[in-house]
Amino acid sequence: MINNKHVKTPFFTKLKEYGKSRVAPFDVPGHKLGKIDNDLIRYVGKRTYLLDSNSPIGLDHLNKPTGVIRDAENLMADACHAEKSYFLTNGTTTGILAMIMSVCKANDKIILPRNVHKSVINGLILSGAVPIFIKPNIDQDLGIANDITYGSVEKAIKDHPDAVAVFVINPTYFGVISDLKKITDLAHENDIIVMVDEAHGAQFYFSQKMPLSAMEAGADIAATSMHKTAGSFTQSSVILTQGKRINHQKLRATLNMLQSTSPSSLLMASIDVARKTMYFKGEEKIGKILDMAHETRERMKNIPGITVVDKEYMKKKGCFDFDETKIIIKVSELGLSGFEVYQLMKEKYNIQLELAESHIILAIVTIGTSKKDLDRLYKGFLSLSEYYHEFRDKLPKVEFEYMFPETYSRPRDAYHAPKLIVSLDDAVNEVAGESVMIYPPGIPIVIPGEVITQDVIDDIKFYSNKSKALHSDLEDAMITIVDKENWEKYSEENNEL
Ligand SMILES: Cc1ncc(COP(=O)(O)O)c(C=O)c1O
Structure with a gap:
């Protein structure tokens, strides 16, 4: 049952009123509702600044x-x-x-x-x-x-x-x-x-x-x-x-x-109005994008060298359910890694994908996605397939065990422990003092307190070669480990919570 109270946008409405109220602002933010000049205000207009107030x-x-x-x-x-x-x-x-x-x-x-x-x-x-x-x-x-x-x-x-x-x-x-x-x-x-x-x-x-x-x-x-x-x-x-x-x-x-x-009042106002739109239009718009995503998947299934994942695939793999607004495409049979396809799609067709993994890419569809853009996605993959499929050997099968490392201590203990910075090759069997991950998706390969195995080091090296998005607090090929020798002494002196 639709409830008409959702036509209201209490915060956005009040924020607009305040911006138009001709108030003399002696509070922050210092742009004073856009009464300054800079490149951004000239580009986006004063209205944006009228919506930036601080309580x-x-x-x-x-x-x-x-x-x-x-x-x-x-x-x-x-x-x-x-x-x-x-x-x-x-x-x-x-x-x-x-x-x-x-x-x-x-x-x-x-x-x-x-x-x-x-x-x-x-x-x-x-x-x-x-x-x-x-x-x-x-x-x-x-x-x-x-x-x-x-x-x-x-x-x-x-x-x-x-x-x-x-x-x-x-x-x-x-x-x-x-x-x-x-x-x-x-x-x-x-x-x-x-x-x-x-x-x-x-x-x-x-x-x-x-x-x-x-x-x-x-x-x-x-x-x-x-x-x-x-x-x-x-x-x-x-x-x-x-x-x-x-x-x-x-x-x-x-x-x-x-x-x-x-x-930020702009951020809060944007939640307020997004809720209203989704409340009234979400059902219809999501239905539409699901149909469009389905149609695009069906077309893509005919492109040589790519595999498009759908709910049926995920269920066969034993997953409980799947959100079909996520388009996962396996690209390795084109002879390209997901990382290469991620770059090529932007360079050749001006298509920005969400993320890449070694054998796949992810495209995200939302209520903002148009049929035209999905058509570009389809054509981009068709063109990539024509360029590469016949001319490259497909990539070897993924080696993905996902053996997450053994835990040596709580992440908090390792975070506070004395540390050493060593080269990756010297870190085998040491305890990690930092998280290392690729972003996106931002899932750590190793976290503080886990034992750094050879597999962890191989994964870090693999991702630092393949993806520009490896995140660690340190230089390439280095890692923070717990200084075990001093750790015992430290732990005795610090009754840690
Ligand atoms: C699974 C998952 N959880 C949490 C977050 C953090 O969300 P946010 O970007 O809104 O801070 C992300 C961001 O990518 C994510 O992928």
Whole structure:
């Protein structure tokens, strides 16, 4: 049942009024509603600056909303069938940190898949929680880590009945979905909180044709990137909650610890209006893009040298469900790596893909995707196939074991431990002092506290040769390790939480 209260955009409406109110601004921001001159204002116009205010009277405070921000958050919660929502202006990254830090105390156990985003690892460091990692399902043909099974969560809970939280990704970067409802029911039977990374799942709230959202599945708390798939500005996300297990005072205090005291009004307004559009038009628009994505997949299936993944493929691989707004294309039979295709598509056809892995690329379709752009994607791949398919040997099968390394200590202990910087080749069997990952997708190859195996070093070398996106805090071919000799002494002197 459509509720017409959703035509309102309480925060955006008030923000517009304020910008037009001819106020004499003696507060910050210093551009004073656009009364300055610079290249950006000349390019985007004064209107954008009129919408950039920092909590003047009437515009409420994100840190303790009681007015128009609270009203906008309530509408967001209502649209997502949640009980409460919190706007975020530093992405789902902040949401994930706040979820973990407000639920887990130091040394509390949290059950989670190993293929999590780096923000989750940072949440473990900040909270001091102990990760109980579950190995996700692996697709050997595509070379990616997917969902987690109900059985693996059941085993983890049996082995660790004292765990305080189960963390689930809904969906993974590649659109793969675990049986969140069944996992949630099991966790709740065991009095365990369910928190969900929904960075790639905001669209689930606005169409019956989409897989189950975290709130529909009964999860306690989710961090959801409105900016990735629901049309708001980059960095704007929300936390959604329901039920009695979440301590809202602690969540609020944690958010206020992590977020700026000057949150961007443009970002908050963009969530407010995105919610309205998705509420009224989401069902129709998502239905349309699903049809377009389906049609594009069917056309692409006839292109020699590429394999297009769909729900049927994922189900055959044993995955619970798949979000078909994610277009995964296996390109290795063209004789090209995903990294090469990612570059070529931009250089030759001006097509920007979301990410590459060794044998695949990912294209993301949202309500902003046009039929014309999907046609360009199809033609780009057709042309690549004509150029390369007959003339190159296909790449060897993916070697993707995803044997995540053994844990030596909590991420927090390793983060605070004394460190050494060594060359990669000298790091075998040492304990990692940093996270190393490729971004996107931002899933760490190794995290602080894990043992650096030869496989880890091979993976880091592989990615530093193939992808420009290897992220480490250090120079190429170097890595931070824990200084084990001094660690014992350090640990004795520091009674660590
Ligand atoms: C799986 C996953 N979780 C969390 C995040 C962080 O989200 P945000 O970019 O909104 O901070 C990302 C970002 O790419 C992600 O891929």
